[in-house]
Amino acid sequence: MKKIIIGLVGFCAFGVQAQKVKWVSTTDSARWQAHPTLQLKKLDGGVNDSLFLIDVSQKAQQITGWGGCFNELGWKALQVLDEKDREAVLKALFDQKEGSKFNICRTPMAASDFALDAYSYDDFPDDYEMKHFSIERDKKTLIPFIKAAMKYSPKLTVWASPWSPPAWMKTNNNYAGGSLKFEPKIFQAYALYQEKYVQEYQKAGVPLVAIHPQNEPIIKSKYPSCQWLNADSMRDYIKNYLGPKFKEDKVPAQIWLGTITNSDTNWFKKILDDKEAAAYISGLGLQYNSLKALTFLRKNYNLPMMETETRCYNGKNTWKEGEDTYGLMYAYLKGGCQAYMYWNMVLDETGKSSWDWSQNSSVVVDTKNKTFSFTPQFYVMKHFSAFVAPGAYLLTPNKANDNAIIFQNPNGSIAVVVANKGTTTKKFSCSIGGKVLSVDLEAKSYNTFLIGK
Template sequence: MNRARGSTTAVLLAFLFMACGPSTSATEPEGPGGAGSGAGGPGSVASSSTSTGGSTGSGGTDASGSTGSGGAGGEPTGDGGAGGSSTGGGPPVVEPTLITSGPDEYWKTGTPTEVTSGNADVTVDDATTHQRWDGFGGTFNEVGWNVLSMLGEAERARALELLFDKHEGAAFVYGRIPIGASDYAMDRYTLAETPNDTAMASFSIDRDKERLIPYIKAALAVRPGLHLWASPWTPPTWMKSNGAFDGGRMKDDASTLQAYALYLAKFVEAYAGEGITIEAVHPQNEPNYETRYPSCIWTGPLMAKFIGTYLGPTFADRGLTAQIYLGTMSNNESGKDGAIISAVTGDATAMGYVKGFGLQWNMMSSASGLRSRNLPIVQTEHKCGNYPWNPAGSPPFDAQKAPNDHAYAEESWGLIRDWIKAGVTSYSAWNMVLDTAGKNLDSERPWPQNALLTVDTAAKTLNVTPVYHVFRHVSEYVDPGAMRVAATGGDALAFKNPDGSIVTILYNSGNAAKMTVLDVAGKKLQFSIPAHGWATVNWT
């Protein structure tokens, strides 16, 4: 497929308020001029893999157009805005029809060969459709912005472009925000720690203004229509049975539950005051995991009562447009989070306020049973790899540093593929950016977790990890509003975009490169997929 694009909007202006040191990154070749009059500027990212061309220059009229705002919650109705008109400058940049990645070379562009004979390895049937696709996203955490702030302006801008830009990056359209501390906060906190402050007089997002809000605003500068949703890892400690950030259970009295509903409402309102629209709130991250980092246990009846009697009415009374999702469900051991889903879906009052479902980790099997609800089912957190409960795994657990290796990229492809085939409408990465160690707040066993991008804090350089390319193979060319279509005969996903173009992503698990024939829209296209690698084909 050949889709012309204009020049990328310059994002450096979003960072001028920061005090930044000089960039120490490697310099890529200059990118081509865009549809405006500005010439392409130099790219600057030190990557552990082959990077795309440099960022386009900021001169001239931007031709990218604005991004549509979409609908609320997990099912946006908008898509990227139409490209604006421009004059002068170089020729429009043409998107490639074939991109391949393997352990020896990531993100290699090319062109498939059209053939007229031979059997197809993979066949796409765009007349057989599955679910509507709304897009990919990732999570904003304090540690991510802390390490991004150690980079020079150009590399920090490049990181945001790699994640959110439509034509020079992964084109993420969703962002998850923790309400208070996640396990990748700099330390433990909530937004209202004054004991028994049921009126929320002490509520404050001042802490978030240090890292989270600048991180989000930097992303919004690249992707103005970013869909943002939020979830807490823990309520304020005085609302819990153990009075601590880690573990414990949510109290079950009317005063506490009403105070917590107000807490979540004030979060939405406070962020709106910063110009940040929260489209959906999930009441609790992983409500059946009691961990040594911020967490809280909920039962099914308590969650149903909280949503139906407190949270839903509070949002309605305050005129909030943020939707309530039942999420983020994660632990299906002995059906624990499944019991919460059953309790809430069986409560008509609670379901009057629930507008979607958030599932992650071990809850994939629950997706099929929720389809009949005709509500969005969103995948809320990608598995992070390097599992400490599997020390003899392949690869084995590394207690000192996140591996960020190709093996994790291959694991991630299987997860993304299977969740999408299970029927989810969007998919969220976990940490978008971490330092190279990647350790979380676990008080006894800090867990080194993988990320899409890493920052070497000593060298002050940005690195692109293998798993980033796996996400981008699917996310960049599949537009919000696409329909997943049938792909048979191989390990593949296929989508039909609103403009009629068809995007197919294929994986080769073999130890040797594989010459492959793809039958799409009546055309047979031949190309090679690297060993343990991927190919994305864009075709009209």
């Protein structure tokens, strides 16, 4: 039996409260199990360097939050449920007391691959002045979804990225594939298009705080997408068109470089080493396959980073995929990311997009029986999001451990998230200020310990 020991120092501020520990665990057969409150005991021999020591003065990045993406197919699936069950799903994801406490989410700028079909906000060819720009469709799907979430998460903030510009702006005149026409009048029109999107969404009461100019800019696909053939084109768009447009018109939203799907450091350098372009960039948005770029980006650029989309899988929603998601969350958080985003929060039982491919979701709606269920990935996310509040700091230990990750919340409490991916029970011991907590972690389990509150 392997023994894992974690020690925390610099913890005396908690006093008596540090004696109490809340523990929640999840296995495939027993999900979100609240255990009786635990008590710390005296640590024989005291704290020493052989323990996995956590010094609360050794803070890494500050956490901004957790969330997922609003999509039309998710809203459609929710409409199958009766009002009580629909509210139960929204509460499970967004409620700030009992739910997953999502506080920062993504929304597509027009059609994503999980829209009902392809569309943009201006499908009138050569409308360079955006006279026909309209978000009326979103007022019936995406915006009601966002506002339904805000009922349970009043401080929710939203950011957006487009999958495709209007087809007439592209080289193939199609929502799928192709690239933006790299012409000054197209760049200028597209910057206006993205500005009007921010303005109209904010007028509609959506707390839109940032945009990422392009979802997956190097991907070619059969669903709405748009390739930016090289980093130079995106650099020039941000530097000469989007950035100056937002600045001139005082658009109240940030521009992030995202959402990026590769680890090619030269791609980032081309944009971020250009001081004029970099001046307009407030952060970096990285998807699940950009992990290898994190160390380079954290070392060379003083910009916040968020993981913008976890791995999508194929709609089977297996326990193993939950374990893989835990591994990704661990790696991206340890790599310096301040926020972590799920992809589809809700889908029906097929998980299918409008382009006939299936992906995972946090919640699955059974449209035949009009019921819903939570997937393993839902619980993995909740083990972090329900206990690690915005403003928390990731704490740096004295040695690496790929099973445990520790945070200090703004109220001073400590959240310890631990996975036991093995097939046997493992002893977990957590030492705090000369006190110790020792428990057996079930095989194939996720666990969160909240210490001090």
